[in-house]
Amino acid sequence: AQSVAQPEDQVNVAEGNPLTVKCTYSVSGNPYLFWYVQYPNRGLQFLLKYITGDNLVKGSYGFEAEFNKSQTSFHLKKPSALVSDSALYFCAVSDTTDSWGKLQFGAGTQVVVTP
């Protein structure tokens, strides 16, 4: 069985400050980890993924995430947040490459960036 925890319902940050959204996971095999973002009344958009290789993954819109196997974490980061980064962020995990779309999603973290 696989699961994802996003411990914070909401993260508040001032524009220009660093942004971190936390994610921990549990899988029985190798983890394949994803971050998605959802703007109001829209579908989810892919940000980045970790499949294998370098633990630091860079994605869209200046976001990056670090895979930490010992802590089973995959935190999303952005060095300098923008007001336009305000959205709902989802971490997701799969333990199989047989079907990439069979993901276990976290509950989501609302990010609010204030000017």
Added chain:
Amino acid sequence: NAGVTQTPKFQVLKTGQSMTLQCAQDMNHNSMYWYRQDPGMGLRLIYYSASEGTTDKGEVPNGYNVSRLNKREFSLRLESAAPSQTSVYFCALTGGGITGELFFGEGSRLTVL
């Protein structure tokens, strides 16, 4: 997402009524998925289809049926709607390979009274 089209965008049903959510893609991807999104619960997989003519259950299939008659379309049917099925439904697809990226539709907001 222009590649994934969901209809209808909004629907209100009475308990016991039936309806079908439609999803069509123009991205020529093999695998298609139906998720539901509920506050505080993230997204949960209802059904998926790895290819034309095949379907499999996801995490929360009860109360739903699906149909994948061709590569382009994947429909989700509620035979007898219940208030617990009030949700936002998303169709998504992926091309497989090593990309792993899911492409989502804009969602269908369903309310069951």
